[in-house]
Amino acid sequence: MKQLEGTEPIYIQIGDWLENEILSGRVKPEEKIYSQYKLSEIFGINPATALKGLNLLVEKGIVYKKRGLGMFVSSEALKLLKKERRGQVMTEQVRALVEEAKRLDVPIEELIKMIEKEMNKGGKRNDSMR
Amino acid sequence: MIRCDELTKYFNGTRALKKCSFEITEPTLTGVIGVNGAGKTTLFKSLAGFLKPTGGSAFVFNEPAFQNINVAQNVMLIEEGMQFYPKTSLYELIDSYQRFYKSYDVTLAQGLLNYFNLPGDAHYNQLSKGMASTFRLILALAARAPITLLDEPTTGMDPSVRKDVYELILKDYIKSPRMILISSHYLGEMEKILDQILLIDEGRVLEHGALEEFQHLFVAIKGSPELITPIEEKLHVFEGKDFGPGIRQIVVKREEFKNLHLWDEVKESITVNSISPEDSFIYLTRRKGGGIHELYDS
Numbered sequence: 001m002k003q004l005e006g007t008e009p010i011y012i013q014i015g016d017w018l019e020n021e022i023l024s025g026r027v028k029p030e031e032k033i034y035s036q037y038k039l040s041e042i043f044g045i046n047p048a049t050a051l052k053g054l055n056l057l058v059e060k061g062i063v064y065k066k067r068g069l070g071m072f073v074s075s076e077a078l079k080l081l082k083k084e085r086r087g088q089v090m091t092e093q094v095r096a097l098v099e100e101a102k103r104l105d106v107p108i109e110e111l112i113k114m115i116e117k118e119m120n121k122g123g124k125r126n127d128s129m130r
Numbered sequence: 131m132i133r134c135d136e137l138t139k140y141f142n143g144t145r146a147l148k149k150c151s152f153e154i155t156e157p158t159l160t161g162v163i164g165v166n167g168a169g170k171t172t173l174f175k176s177l178a179g180f181l182k183p184t185g186g187s188a189f190v191f192n193e194p195a196f197q198n199i200n201v202a203q204n205v206m207l208i209e210e211g212m213q214f215y216p217k218t219s220l221y222e223l224i225d226s227y228q229r230f231y232k233s234y235d236v237t238l239a240q241g242l243l244n245y246f247n248l249p250g251d252a253h254y255n256q257l258s259k260g261m262a263s264t265f266r267l268i269l270a271l272a273a274r275a276p277i278t279l280l281d282e283p284t285t286g287m288d289p290s291v292r293k294d295v296y297e298l299i300l301k302d303y304i305k306s307p308r309m310i311l312i313s314s315h316y317l318g319e320m321e322k323i324l325d326q327i328l329l330i331d332e333g334r335v336l337e338h339g340a341l342e343e344f345q346h347l348f349v350a351i352k353g354s355p356e357l358i359t360p361i362e363e364k365l366h367v368f369e370g371k372d373f374g375p376g377i378r379q380i381v382v383k384r385e386e387f388k389n390l391h392l393w394d395e396v397k398e399s400i401t402v403n404s405i406s407p408e409d410s411f412i413y414l415t416r417r418k419g420g421g422i423h424e425l426y427d428s
Contacts, residue, residue, distance in 0.1 A: 008404070009345035010322055040304060044297055046159055047304060048325035052342065 010045055014053025022062065022077050023085075029075045033063055060084070131155050132177060132277060132309060136186035138333075139172050146172035148333035149186065154326075157307035159300070161341075163317055164330035165415055170313040171209060173330065174279045178207040190277060203231065206275035208266040210285050214254045220265060221250040224272070231273040239272035242298070246291070259286030267295060271302045278310045296323050317408045327407070331415045344407040347414075349387055352379040353400035364390060368413040381405060381413060 008016075018034070021027045027034075034042070039050035054071060057063040062077045074080075101111050136149040147169045154160065164170050175181045176188045179195040179202055187194055190201040214223055220243065228234040243250050246264050248257070257265060267283045280299075284292045300323040303310055311328070314320055327344055329337040337344070348368065351358065358378040362370065369381040387402070405413070 009342055011342060037304060040300070043322070044300060045322045046300065046325040046341075048158075049322070049341065 010043075011049050011052035011056065014039060014043065014045070014050060015056035018053065018057055019062070019081055022073055023081055027073055029073050029077050031073055032069070033057075033071050033073055035070055131189075131191050133189040133192075134173070134176075134186070135189070137173070137176060137183055137188050138185035139169075139176060139181060140184045145333050147176070150330070150334050151186075152328060152335050152338050154309055154311075156309075157303075158309055158326050159303050159324050160309075160311045160326040160328055161317060161320060161324040162311050162313040162328045162330060163315070163411055164313075165315055168315075168330040168415075169333040170330055171281055172333075174207055174209065174281050174311070174313065177277070177279060178202070178205045180207075204275055205277045205279065206231065206270050206273040207279040207281065208270040208283065209281035210263070210266075212266065216255060217253060219251045219253060220248060223254065224269060227269060227273060231275055233274040235272045235274055239268055242268040242272070246294075260288060260291065263287050264291065264295070267298075271299070274306055274308070276308050278308060280310065280312045282313055282315075284314075292319065296320060299323060317411065321407060329411060329414065336414060341407065344410050345404065346384055347407075347410045348381055348405035349384045350379055350381050350403045350405055351387065351400055352377060352403070354378070357396055357400055361387075361390065361392075368416070 018027075018039075022033075033054070036047045036050040036054060039045070039053065040047040043050070054063065058065065058071070060080060061074060062080055063071050064074050065071055097111070101108075106114075132152075132154045134150050134152055136151055137147050138149055139145075139147040150169065150173060162170050162173070172181065176183060177190060177195055179190075179198050182196050189195065190198075190205060193200055195201045195205075215226075218226075224236060224239045228236050228239075240250070243265075246261075246268070248261060248265055248268070254262065254265065263283060263285050264287065267280065270278055270280060270283075283299075284295055287295060296319060299310065299312070303323075312320065312324075317327075321341065324341050327337065327339065327341055328335060329344075351361065352373070354376055355372075355378045358380055361382075362380055365380075365382045365386045367380045367382055371379050373379060
């Protein structure tokens with residue numbers, strides 16, 4: 001059984017985990033996504049909580065329901081997720097990075113160089129960038 | 131279906147339940163949470179028909195619960211103090227329950243006895259505290275009763291067994307969805323298998339709702355005292371703490387905080403964190419007027 005470790009409500013953690021599964025390509029567009037009972041089994045959580053996690057993705061249009069067949073990843077899923085993550089997650093992380101750079105008196109040119117160096121490291125995409 | 135309408139129970143003038151009202155109509159794994167003496171056990175015994183209400187009523191499938199055979203056949207209650215015939219083996223106890231509950235699953239009961247290494251020919255009063263708890267739980271789950279009331283089911287169990295037991299309850303619920311109520315004075319490790327919470331305090335229902343509602347109930351706000359103090363004056367503060375000079379944290383209801391209109395500069399200089407449901411209950415049920423420190427620091 002997978003362990004959830006975080007202070008966020010469980011259904012939000014489930015939503016994030018599902019999004020990462022899609023972004024990493026483990027579940028592809030137009031494929032069936034984990035059912036609420038499968039999620040319940042994987043994480044040892046109540047099926048109602050698992051369904052709330054799935055519904056977060058339904059509300060965003062990342063997952064859609066096929067009557068009688070279950071829930072599927074939409075063809076737009078990757079586009080939507082990348083857009084959302086760029087908007088929210090990246091902005092937050094850049095803000096934190098810039099604050100730290102200011103505290104340490106790192107000039108902007110050096111910061112950009114550090115970012116470029118990190119991006120060139122280890123070829124195209126590593127796991128932490130997904 | 132379970133319904134309590136202003137259910138009230140006094141024991142020799144001492145309040146156990148006072149105008150306790152709630153309703154459950156769908157299959158659920160509900161956590162009944164409250165401090166010791168809040169009234170959890172009395173509530174369960176009233177629903178099982180063991181206790182006659184002093185006032186108000188407890189209904190199960192639209193019938194008054196007290197000494198009602200239709201109710202008894204649909205409700206399974208286990209608690210630490212329950213009595214069994216002495217000199218009866220665990221197998222025989224399962225057999226006697228199997229005669230009473232129509233849907234009793236004897237194969238499941240035997241499988242679980244083996245899994246938890248409980249000898250079927252042992253007597254109940256030979257079991258250790260933790261093993262006795264495990265046996266009662268097996269007895270209860272195998273009954274497959276539409277209403278299953280588990281009063282502090284993990285008493286005396288060691289942590290590894292407790293973990294197994296929560297997984298067992300969840301699996302059994304998924305296999306056979308029904309109304310399962312689990313009482314506990316602490317939520318921690320049980321939280322993730324639940325979907326609803328019924329919070330009991332001083333004999334009444336303080337809150338009843340989806341687990342997620344409790345996850346959003348309180349926030350902790352941290353920042354410099356100059357920023358925190360003006361907020362503190364406007365809101366009901368459940369806890370205030372100083373983390374060394376220059377940092378103060380307060381715990382307030384999320385809704386109240388959201389309705390404050392703060393300057394953007396203030397918002398960017400404070401941090402807001404969610405409070406776990408476990409801690410939310412502590413803030414909700416905390417006795418009025420100060421904590422332990424007030425007894426000592428005055």
